[in-house]
Amino acid sequence: ALSLLGEITWNGFAGALPPWTLLAFLVGPAAAARLLLHAGPGRSSRSTALATGMGSVLWTVLFFAYYAGYDLGYRADVALVAASVLIAGWTLAYRPGGPVSVAQVRASERRMDDSGGPAVAGVAIGAAAAAVLALVGPFVTIPASATTAQGNDLTVAAYNLRMGYGIDGRFDPVAVAAQIHGTGAQVVLLSEVDRGWLLNGGQDELAILARMLGMQAVFGPAADPVWGDAILTSLPVGDAGSVKYPMFDALTGAGITMATVDWNGTPVRVLATHLQPDDNETNATERAAQVFADRLGAGDGPAVGGGDLNTTPGSDAWSALLSTGAEDALAGIRPARTSPADAPKEEIDHLLVSGLTVVDAKVVPSLLSDHLMIVTTLR
Secondary structure, three states: OHHHHOOEEEOOEEEEOOOOHHHHHHHHHHHHHHHHHOOOOOOOHHHHHHHHHHHHHHHHHHHHHHHHHHHHOOOHHHHHHHHHHHHHHHHHHOOOOOOOOHHHHHHHHHHHHHHHHHHHHHHHHHHHHHHHHHHHHHHHOOOOOOOOOOOOOEEEEEEEOHHHEOOOOOEOHHHHHHHHHHHOOOEEEEEEEEEOOHHHOOOEHHHHHHHHHOOEEEEEEEEEOOEEEEEEEOOOEEEEEEEEOOOOOOOOOOEEEEEEEEEOOEEEEEEEEEOOOOOOOOOHHHHHHHHHHHHHOOOOOOEEEEEEOOOOOOOHHHHHHOOOOOEEOOHHHOOOOOEOOOOOOEOOEEEEEEOOOEEEEEEEOOOOOOOOEEEEEEO
16 A cells, blocks of 8 residues: 555656655565465464465456456556555454364464475565665676767657567567667657556566666656656766656546656757557547647757657647657658557657757567657758
């Protein structure tokens, strides 16, 4: 309950987890292990095994219920909190039924003496091994060469990563990093970035890519604190932060991740976002597009922004995106189809530019995501 409901604005980033949730993450697994090890006096090993099995089924149901909320549009985090409160209440209120003999109590104590110690040791060893892997694993990733190209041009890419999974369903961050490196981009705007979703194996995709590319990373939460948009850059970066859109009746939360990069002494504002598609009953995409356009045009000096905008040229949302004078960086290569990656039909990934001249643009063929990466060279 403590770890799921707490979201704050932290150092300019909306939707971040507050520091005190770390305590909840530490206490939660320990409490769960204690419950699994506990067997009341007189309880048979069969009933304990049955309870554990049912708990596994319940965990699986809740696991899928949580992630289904992103597609079906309900507050799954609240459902999980309610479930945890009910389970905790039942545990605290539990009383063994019927009289318990002294022999049963002693037998129970012997079972705990015989199995409790090794079980606790096993949990401790497993937790220590997981901690070591989490801390050491990312640093043994073989890094690619850093993307440090400067010159007179600024290369910007936008890519919907789909949590790092390609069309074939494989998680291949090395190939993704190599593809980004091949573009020579100094700034990369990323959509659908995963920083530890259990459904995705708990990978911190952004940290992996940043380390392999030798880039700095800026992350802004969107749907939840570990899933959102990001900026990777090899340039000096500052003024980083994020804001969330109003829900606009969309199924999944969205936000804008922002930063300012220093390009040859010129500050350039960069904005990464992922607009949510309409549900055929509202103008959610158009309204969010107007918010993004206003942000893009709000500051002084050059700016570039974009990502998976779920918007096609000529639509009302497209008009909203261009309403503040931003230029379509892909105008010279239209149609620039980016989705789905294995048979592109839709033009829904875009880069918008203000105060800079578009020198070149391209769509990068690849099956490393369900979207294609787009790249523009600016001057």
